Amino acid sequence: MLRLVFFAILLIFVARALRSLWGGIVEGLNQPAKGSGDVPARGVHMVRDPVCGTFVVPERALSLTVGHELLYFCSVACRDAYRTRTAPRSDRVEGRTA
Numbered sequence: 001m002l003r004l005v006f007f008a009i010l011l012i013f014v015a016r017a018l019r020s021l022w023g024g025i026v027e028g029l030n031q032p033a034k035g036s037g038d039v040p041a042r043g044v045h046m047v048r049d050p051v052c053g054t055f056v057v058p059e060r061a062l063s064l065t066v067g068h069e070l071l072y073f074c075s076v077a078c079r080d081a082y083r084t085r086t087a088p089r090s091d092r093v094e095g096r097t098a
């Protein structure tokens, strides 16, 4: 009988130790994810340059408004190429210059 009580107490201690150990492991695994505030956000919205197909970040890209569409280009060359392609007859194209 005494042996059974002793075994039960031992089991409780082991269970507690395992639980705290597991909690530590889980906490350790979750730590890097929590502290990733300084890492730049993933999934930055990017748009495709219609001329060369390069994906550009809108904030850094050259933009051109065509009708109701706002297009983004990787370079002035691409933007000018798009302008001449879409408006071959007239040089008057709406949009920002440089």
Ligand SMILES: [Zn+2]
Binding pocket: 049, 051, 052, 053, 054, 073, 074, 075, 078
């Ligand atoms: Zn381009």
